[in-house]
Amino acid sequence: QVRLVESGGGLVQAGGSLRLSCTASGIIFSIYSMGWYRQAPGKQRESVATIGSGGWPNYADSVMGRFTISRDNAKNTVYLQMNSLKPEDTAVYYCNGIHGSSIYWGQGTQVTVSS
Secondary structure: OOEEEEEOOEEEEOOOOEEEEEEEEOOOHHHOEEEEEEEOOOOOOEEEEEEOOOOOEEEOOOOOOOEEEEEEOOOOEEEEEEOOOOHHHOEEEEEEEEEOOEEEEOOOEEEEEEO
């Protein structure tokens, strides 16, 4: 059974930082491209950051320079370090893993940034 479990969300003031973690089980983590997506109320889910199996990151323009995605294959975990948070970063953040036609999602973790 495949599971992606996110943690690290919460309430933070604007300008603050949070670190999200997503730990996977049931997959060969090292061969999966991993990503963080978010969905704000009334909006579509959007890509925040992705990291390939080779470790190359990609970021949405809106988070470039503020967020950092990383992975630890020994721990089957992908991280999202979020700095200089803004109220518009408020959303449910989801972890995603993709390999070929296999796509898995976590249950999401809420991030709320107060002004």
